[in-house]
Amino acid sequence: MAAVKGLAISLGKLAYRPCPWVAIVQTPVTLVFGHAFCFALDAAANATPSGSLRRLLDRRGRRSGGRQAAGLAPGMFRVLFHLDMDAFYASVEQRDNAALRGQPVIVGSPPSRRGVVAAASYEARRFGVRSAMPSATAGRLCPTAIFVPPRMERYRAESQIIMQLLAETGAIIEPMSIDEAYLDLSQSCQGLDADDSLLRGRPIAQTLKRRIWAERQLTASIGIAANKLLAKLASEFQKPDGLTLIPERDKVLFLRPLPVRAIHGVGKVTETVLRQAGIRTVGDLQDHPGDLRALVGSFGPRLKQFARGEDDRPLELGDEIRSISAEETFARDTDDRKVLRACLREQAADIGARLKRKQLGAHTVQVKVRYGDFTTLTRQITVEEPLVEAREIYRLGCFLLGREKLVSRPLRLLGLGVSTLTEPVARQLPLL
Numbered sequence: 001m002a003a004v005k006g007l008a009i010s011l012g013k014l015a016y017r018p019c020p021w022v023a024i025v026q027t028p029v030t031l032v033f034g035h036a037f038c039f040a041l042d043a044a045a046n047a048t049p050s051g052s053l054r055r056l057l058d059r060r061g062r063r064s065g066g067r068q069a070a071g072l073a074p075g076m077f078r079v080l081f082h083l084d085m086d087a088f089y090a091s092v093e094q095r096d097n098a099a100l101r102g103q104p105v106i107v108g109s110p111p112s113r114r115g116v117v118a119a120a121s122y123e124a125r126r127f128g129v130r131s132a133m134p135s136a137t138a139g140r141l142c143p144t145a146i147f148v149p150p151r152m153e154r155y156r157a158e159s160q161i162i163m164q165l166l167a168e169t170g171a172i173i174e175p176m177s178i179d180e181a182y183l184d185l186s187q188s189c190q191g192l193d194a195d196d197s198l199l200r201g202r203p204i205a206q207t208l209k210r211r212i213w214a215e216r217q218l219t220a221s222i223g224i225a226a227n228k229l230l231a232k233l234a235s236e237f238q239k240p241d242g243l244t245l246i247p248e249r250d251k252v253l254f255l256r257p258l259p260v261r262a263i264h265g266v267g268k269v270t271e272t273v274l275r276q277a278g279i280r281t282v283g284d285l286q287d288h289p290g291d292l293r294a295l296v297g298s299f300g301p302r303l304k305q306f307a308r309g310e311d312d313r314p315l316e317l318g319d320e321i322r323s324i325s326a327e328e329t330f331a332r333d334t335d336d337r338k339v340l341r342a343c344l345r346e347q348a349a350d351i352g353a354r355l356k357r358k359q360l361g362a363h364t365v366q367v368k369v370r371y372g373d374f375t376t377l378t379r380q381i382t383v384e385e386p387l388v389e390a391r392e393i394y395r396l397g398c399f400l401l402g403r404e405k406l407v408s409r410p411l412r413l414l415g416l417g418v419s420t421l422t423e424p425v426a427r428q429l430p431l432l
Contacts, residue, residue: 072186077197080315081183081205082223082231083166086240088179089119089155089384093148095217103146104129107384110147111139116399118150119384122240131383132392152382155179158216165211169204174315177363177386177422182228184315194248198224205243225251227311229264232423251309256283263306264423265359267388270296282307321358325366325417326350333372333410340407340414344397345390347416352390355418361386362418365396369406370413379404380419388424 072078085091089107094100104124109115115135127142139145159178166173171183189200205222212220221242223234230251234244246254259281261271273295279285285292285307292300305311326347334340355362365387366380379400387393397416401407 076186076190077194078226079184079186079189079197079201080225080228080231081171081185081201082225082228082235083181083183083208084221084235084239085162085179086219086221087119087121087125087384088158088218089150090121090124091218092155092158093151094121096154097148100146100148104142104144106135106138106142106145106147107150108138108147109135109149111136114399114403116381116383116396118382131385132387132396150382158218162212162216162218162220165208165215169208172315172317174317177420179384180422182231182315194226198226198245198247202243202245209241209243227309228313228315229306229311230254230309232264233258233262246309248309252286255307255309256281256286258282260285263303264311265299265303265306267356267424269356270299321360321421323417323419323421324351324354324362325368325415327368327413327415327417329370329413330411333412335407335410337407340401340411341398343414344401344416345394347414348390348394348397351393351416351418352388355388355421359423360421361388361424362393363387363420363422364418365393365400366417366419367397367400367406368413368415368417369401369411371409372412374412376413377404377406379406382420386422386424387418393418 090105093105093107094103100121102123103121104127105121106117106124106129107119108117113135117129117131117133117135117138119131120129120138124138124142124145127145129138129142129145135147139147155178162179163173163175163181166181166183169183169185170188171185173184174182176182185201185204186197189197189204191197191200201224205224209220209222212218219241221235221239222244223231223237224243224245225231225234226248230246233255234246235242237244259271260266260274260279261268263282263285266274274280274285277295279288279295285303288304292303294300296303328343328347330339363384363386364380364382366378368376368378370376381396381400383396387396393416
């Protein structure tokens, strides 16, 4: 349990301690609430909530929201999970090779070769290693790292098995990428009110986590909330192997201390604009008296809603955007590096802007070249953490051209694209 000042008093399987507003419970589930006391469930208490806890929720939860008109009958409450596998690529490698367990593992080309990091284990992340980072930089940050080549087919096969396990819960599922998905369990978790409904999802999440571990020897983090925004924040809150529930009644208090970058749709540019206006936390957004459109344009009203924990986005079950790309056919075939770099930079800026407008990130970057004889080649690279910045997309595009020696002769066409689109992810939220 995160450090909270105050004396903990044991009450059987329920303990409480004075604190400002939030309980951080490592097992079996984190319950975040804004009350005069923080309640910690004993690790052995895997049953339904105790009477004291249920009465507390009943008193304060009846006023909560959590309903969504789309897809739910009137009066029903929304229960969403966001499941995110922990350091998926690296965890698969550590599971398959016992010698790698507990070691700083980096999936990607070794520092001796020009390459980038596709994924990193938590042991390597402690040194500052992140996906899409040049392998040489990662090697300097973590000299003891063990580099292993990516096995994308292996990861995809594992993903299919895990998605099948999710489907067996009976949930409506929106896969977001190879290692994460939203699950809508509203139909099977209806309770007396919004928070009672969320609590009914807790045993399902616990069972799902246990089953993934028992059958696949991999850990997953799950967030439970009444909307996509909060469910995703909850899944990031205690990684790895976390299980966090954010009740509707206290979502505003939960959000207040978080950095503005934690909010869906806030990238580096928006964060900079907000910070210049003195807005650094979500609480600052909640308290801002003016119209946010003056700072962030048409995103302002939506940003204000997100800051209050309001999000009515439905699960996307079809017709989703699968890729974004740009390409240019040159008036004259060219192998001029300056021209090609300028072309890639412009394409990356266009793709980055489109990702920002759609509030998406990309796991895969692809380059396409066509020579004078119309021979066409494509090469791609996939990383574990979604890319959102144009400079990252540009750098990986340049990397692919260089690694594959694609500019061995003049090019007629050069293209850049991204795929495996998903929601961007903020760096792991701090434990409060």
